[in-house]
Amino acid sequence: MRIDQLDVALRARSGWEAMELGSALVRRHARAVWGSWLLASAPLFVLFNALAWWLDGFAWAWLAMWWCKPLFERAPLYVLSRGIFGEQVGARAALAAQRQWGGTGFWGYLGWRRFSALRSVCLPVNLLEGNAPAQRGPRRRAVVAGAGGSAMALTVICMVFELVLVLGAIASVFLFIPLELLPDSWRAAWAMVSVETPPWAKLALNLLCWLGGALIGPFYVGAGFGLYLNRRTQMEAWDVEIALRRLRERLLPAASTLALLLCLALPLAPAHAQDASEAERAADEAWQGVQDQEAADRAAGGEDDSANAANDPANTAAGIFGDEPVDTAGFRQAVNRAYEDPLQRPVRQVSEWKRIEDVADTKKEEKALDKDSKPEDVSGKRRSAQQWIARLAEWGLWAALGVLVLVLLLTARLWWPWLRGTGRRRRKDAPQVQEETVEVPVVLPPDVATQAGLLWDQGRPRQALALLYRASVRTLMERTGIALPPGATEAQCLRASRRMPEAADRDLFARIVRMWQYAAYGGRLPARDEFDALATTLRQQFGWKA
Structure with a gap:
C-alpha cells in the first residue's frame, strides 16, 4: 500500500x-x-x-x-x-x-x-x-x-x-x-x-x-x-x-555532503585510534600494578590489611595518577551529584494499612504463649471471636431493619397519603384581590389631557391612563381610517398603528400602550412628572384641545 x-x-x-x-x-x-x-x-x-x-x-x-x-x-x-x-x-x-x-x-x-x-x-x-x-x-x-x-x-x-x-x-x-x-x-x-x-x-x-x-x-x-x-x-x-x-526525504539531498565529510575524516581516524589504544594500555598496566601491590600487602600484613591499605601511599591520588595534577575535589563533587540523582537512586514512599490489634487480645496471646500453648490455637480462638462479633453485628443490623419496617407500617396512615399525593392539607385562605373598576366615559371630553390630570389628582391613576389610552385609540382610527372592533386588544391596536404615516406618531402610540399595560396588568404606575410629560406630548402631537 x-x-x-x-x-x-x-x-x-x-x-x-x-x-x-x-x-x-x-x-x-x-x-x-x-x-x-x-x-x-x-x-x-x-x-x-x-x-x-x-x-x-x-x-x-x-x-x-x-x-x-x-x-x-x-x-x-x-x-x-x-x-x-x-x-x-x-x-x-x-x-x-x-x-x-x-x-x-x-x-x-x-x-x-x-x-x-x-x-x-x-x-x-x-x-x-x-x-x-x-x-x-x-x-x-x-x-x-x-x-x-x-x-x-x-x-x-x-x-x-x-x-x-x-x-x-x-x-x-x-x-x-x-x-x-x-x-x-x-x-x-x-x-x-x-x-x-x-x-x-x-x-x-x-x-x-x-x-x-x-x-x-x-x-x-x-x-x-x-x-x-x-x-x-x-x-x-x-x-x-x-x-x-x-525524514528520509529531508535528509536525502544532504547525503552527498555527509559522504564527502566522512571521506575526509577517515585519514584522521587511525591516529586517534592509536592514541586511544596507547592510553588504554597504560591504564590497564597501572591498574594491574595496583592490584599486584594490594595482593602483596595482604599477604605480608595479615590482620593489618585494612590499616595498611588506608595508609599505603600507593592508594593516594599521587600514587595512582603519578606526578600529573588531578582535581580530586571536582571528582568527589561529580560522584556526589551522581548519587544525588533521583534516577540513579529512586526513592518512593509506600503507605500500608495494618489493623491495630486489641490490647486485651495481645495480653491474652502473651499469656497463652507463656503457658506453652501453640500459636495456631491462639490464632484459631481469635478468628472464632471475630466471627462471633461479625455475626452479632449482622443480627443487629437485621433487627434495626425490622424495627424500621415496623415503625413505617405503624405510621403508614400519616405518610402514605402524602406519598401518593392525596394527603389532605389545610388550605390557607387566599388573600382577597381588590379590583378597581376602570370607568371610561363613552363620549370623550374635548380636553382629554386636562381631565386625565384631574383624575390623577383625585387618586385614580388607572382611570387617567385609561382615558389617555382611549383617546389615543380614537386618534389612531381617525388617522388610519381603520375601524377597530369593540374590545380590540392592545396587540390589535399596535398592528393597526403601523399604518400611521408618521414614525413619531407610531412611536408615541406604542409608548402610551406600554405605559397602560404596565399600569393595568403589572401594577407599575408611572411617576407624576412622567405622566404629565406624556399627556403634554399627546396633546401637542395628536392635536387634542387644551
Missing part, C-alpha cells in the same frame, strides 16, 4: 475519533458516496416494490432491501478507499468498478454473515486486502480485537438513527393537521393501519425506510472505514513509517 501518498493525517486515535475521521471522509466525497449508493439501490427498490405491488407482499420488499444493504455499501467503500489517496472517483465510475473489484470474500455478507454487527470493520478487510481464504479469518479477528466494541456501538447507533428518521417523517405528517381535527385524524390513521393498510401506505413506508437507509448508510460505511484505518495504523505503525519516510 502506498501509505506515503495518503491524503489523511494518520495517528493512533480512539474509536470515536476514528469514526469521526470516517464521517469527515464521507462529507468530503459526499457527491460520489451518496450518488453511488442511490444509483446502486434505486433500481432494486423499484424492482422489489413493483413485484410486491403485484404479489401484495410489501413486507418482503422491505426485507429484501434490508438484506441487500452490504451490496449497496461496496461502491461508497470503493470511493473512500481511493479518496484517501487523493483520487477523485465519480459515482458511475465506482459502480463500473464493481464488476472486477472485491468479488472474493464478499458473498458471505449476503448470507450467513448478514447478521454480524461487525460488518463495518470486517467488510474492508475482505474487499481491500485481497487475502487468501485461509488468511481472512485470522486477519478479521486481529482487526476486530481492538475495534469490536466501537463497531457494535456504531451499528446500534445507526439503526436507532434510521428508526428515528422513519418515525419522525411519519409524525411530521400530523404537524400539518389543525389541532381541532387531530384526534379524528389519529383515529382514522389507526383504523386504516390496524384493519387493512392500503398499498400506497405500505409503499410510502418502504420509501421512507429506503430514504432513511440511504441517508445513514454512507455514514455507517465511512465510520467503519475509519475504524479499519485506525486499526491498521495501530497494528502496523503507519504513522511512524510515514514520519521516517518524510
